Amino acid sequence: MAENTSNTVTAVAMNSVNKWFDDFHVLKDINLNVADGEKVVICGPSGSGKSTLIRCICKLEDHQRGTINVLGTELNDDVSNIDEIRREVGMVFQQFNLFPHMTVMENCTLAQMLVRKKSRKEAETIAMGFLEKVRIPEQAGKYPGELSGGQQQRVAIARSLCMNPKILLFDEPTSALDPEMISEVLDVMVSLAEEGMTMICVTHEMGFARRVADRVIFMDQGEIVEENSPLEFFENPVNERTKLFLSQILQH
Amino acid sequence: MDLANIIQPPSTPSLLSRLRANLFGNVLDSVVSIVCGVLLVMLVYSVIDWAFVSSIWRAEDESLCKEAGGACWSVIDARHRIIFFGLFPYEEHWRSTLACVVMTATIVLSCFPWFWSALRLSALWLAGFGTFYILMHGGLFGLSVITPERWGGLALTIFIFAAVSIIGMPLSILLALGRRSKLPVIAKMVGLFIDFFRSLPLLTILFTAAVITPFVLPGWLQGDKLYRVIAGFAIFFACYQAENIRAGLQAIPAGQDEAGSTLGLSYWHRISRIQLPQAFRNSLPAIVNQFVITFKETSIVTIVGFFEILASGAAAYGTGKWTVHYIEVYVFIGLIYFMFVFSLSRYGAYLERKLRVGHG
Numbered sequence: 001m002a003e004n005t006s007n008t009v010t011a012v013a014m015n016s017v018n019k020w021f022d023d024f025h026v027l028k029d030i031n032l033n034v035a036d037g038e039k040v041v042i043c044g045p046s047g048s049g050k051s052t053l054i055r056c057i058c059k060l061e062d063h064q065r066g067t068i069n070v071l072g073t074e075l076n077d078d079v080s081n082i083d084e085i086r087r088e089v090g091m092v093f094q095q096f097n098l099f100p101h102m103t104v105m106e107n108c109t110l111a112q113m114l115v116r117k118k119s120r121k122e123a124e125t126i127a128m129g130f131l132e133k134v135r136i137p138e139q140a141g142k143y144p145g146e147l148s149g150g151q152q153q154r155v156a157i158a159r160s161l162c163m164n165p166k167i168l169l170f171d172e173p174t175s176a177l178d179p180e181m182i183s184e185v186l187d188v189m190v191s192l193a194e195e196g197m198t199m200i201c202v203t204h205e206m207g208f209a210r211r212v213a214d215r216v217i218f219m220d221q222g223e224i225v226e227e228n229s230p231l232e233f234f235e236n237p238v239n240e241r242t243k244l245f246l247s248q249i250l251q252h
Numbered sequence: 253m254d255l256a257n258i259i260q261p262p263s264t265p266s267l268l269s270r271l272r273a274n275l276f277g278n279v280l281d282s283v284v285s286i287v288c289g290v291l292l293v294m295l296v297y298s299v300i301d302w303a304f305v306s307s308i309w310r311a312e313d314e315s316l317c318k319e320a321g322g323a324c325w326s327v328i329d330a331r332h333r334i335i336f337f338g339l340f341p342y343e344e345h346w347r348s349t350l351a352c353v354v355m356t357a358t359i360v361l362s363c364f365p366w367f368w369s370a371l372r373l374s375a376l377w378l379a380g381f382g383t384f385y386i387l388m389h390g391g392l393f394g395l396s397v398i399t400p401e402r403w404g405g406l407a408l409t410i411f412i413f414a415a416v417s418i419i420g421m422p423l424s425i426l427l428a429l430g431r432r433s434k435l436p437v438i439a440k441m442v443g444l445f446i447d448f449f450r451s452l453p454l455l456t457i458l459f460t461a462a463v464i465t466p467f468v469l470p471g472w473l474q475g476d477k478l479y480r481v482i483a484g485f486a487i488f489f490a491c492y493q494a495e496n497i498r499a500g501l502q503a504i505p506a507g508q509d510e511a512g513s514t515l516g517l518s519y520w521h522r523i524s525r526i527q528l529p530q531a532f533r534n535s536l537p538a539i540v541n542q543f544v545i546t547f548k549e550t551s552i553v554t555i556v557g558f559f560e561i562l563a564s565g566a567a568a569y570g571t572g573k574w575t576v577h578y579i580e581v582y583v584f585i586g587l588i589y590f591m592f593v594f595s596l597s598r599y600g601a602y603l604e605r606k607l608r609v610g611h612g
């Protein structure tokens with residue numbers, strides 16, 4: 001985007017993006033620019049298309065109309081483009097998706113060795129560094145099935161970080177966790193944000209949004225309905241649908 | 253703390269008291285238990301008596317068999333070479349024995365996790381098959397040539413089983429992946445292929461491979477009848493095994509592949525490092541089962557004129573004074589089958605325990 005090139009680099013630029021699942025119009029004319037180092041939180045009711053939106057950014061879903069640029073590369077059907085993007089964009093899933101047949105360490109070193117062509121020793125040093133960062137270095141030899149949900153999600157974050165991504169996508173990272181484990185994952189995310197990682201998070205953790213987001217986006221029925229700074233978003237929501245949503249999730 | 257007041261878990265009843273409760277709980281139970289017990293003891297006694305006590309063991313004592321009334325193992329002593337080697341020339345039996353040992357060792361070695369890389373497995377099987385072939389076929393190192401029509405007995409059974417497995421396994425993986433392909437043309441065609449061969453009886457496939465393909469295929473592609481039969485058998489095996497593997501793949505959550513994609517792993521890396529290891533673990537019992545069935549089904553090749561172990565067994569008791577002793581021959585062959593199949597199932601159980609690691 002022309003206006004962004006002066007001082008900030010655009011990490012993600014989505015331009016009139018449309019997507020259908022068969023006849024269902026799941027993304028409607030999405031325009032979204034995320035600057036390098038920016039933290040964006042996307043919220044909205046289930047089925048609003050927020051997960052689909054971030055899945056489009058790492059090409060887990062194809063879009064049918066419009067353009068998506070990630071770090072200056074357009075996402076199209078060119079396979080080498082996709083590989084290039086996926087090496088730079090990390091994703092953290094709701095269900096962790098750790099590889100159950102590998103130890104925590106192997107989960108973290110597999111892609112480093114196969115994709116980045118690092119030696120095992122080098123990969124393990126890097127992995128250990130990130131496992132320390134998410135505060136579970138002592139679990140390196142265990143299998144995912146032996147860890148709690150919160151620990152698994154922290155391993156998943158470490159696994160993404162091992163690939164040294166420029167952008168991290170989070171798809172409801174705390175929704176599958178028991179309540180007492182949510183904060184340990186959010187703490188890790190907050191410290192990543194403070195280090196300047198570009199982050200796009202689909203989450204309903206409004207405390208997290210207030211604390212770290214530069215921008216909060218509200219989606220409903222496949223559209224971006226409202227987009228504002230966290231303060232304005234929570235204090236003075238404009239749209240009726242936003243007000244309804246906020247009253248529903250904040251009433252307890 | 254007052255130790256006496258800590259609540260203890262109820263102690264599990266002893267084996268003896270459980271037996272008493274289950275088998276002799278009331279009069280009727282006791283009567284049934286006693287009757288069954290007596291029958292069981294009588295059965296075990298008569299089997300032991302037949303097999304070991306009243307039995308004759310040496311070939312030259314065959315004349316005593318009728319009088320003794322037990323098993324006449326003389327037939328095995330006299331005719332075991334036919335069972336093991338079929339029509340293989342007598343003076344070359346050592347080659348067949350060695351070949352069996354080599355092939356069995358190859359199978360056993362490839363069961364060790366250390367060999368589980370594409371390179372090591374290929375090297376092992378190339379060496380194993382090469383040695384087996386040179387020993388059996390000859391023509392090298394001064395060994396006389398013995399063509400596959402004269403191979404037989406245990407060596408042939410093991411050879412067919414090993415060859416079908418080693419051709420069929422990679423093929424089954426390709427078929428399973430093909431049927432799950434995102435390209436509808438490939439998925440449909442592979443699906444049709446699998447369903448076509450699965451809907452034919454093995455007998456038909458072997459008969460077609462042995463007898464009909466020579467009319468269809470050009471001469472240079474026909475090869476020996478044995479190899480055509482093995483190829484047909486391997487396709488049949490692969491179609492069933494592909495469905496077992498596909499079931500294992502189907503059970504893996506989509507998120508696994510997505511996680512691999514977002515880490516930048518290529519398709520083949522995702523298949524080989526993430527999908528297949530989990531698929532094998534998911535459907536291991538079915539996969540082992542298919543190997544067990546295949547080992548036993550090798551006996552069907554008799555029908556197209558091969559003397560595998562069951563057919564050479566029939567030849568062993570088929571002449572002169574031995575014709576009455578077919579039970580002993582079949583018991584002996586049954587034990588050989590049991591040894592192989594039982595080892596296979598135990599190995600499957602070991603693998604299941606090993607692969608369950610980290611899954612509570």
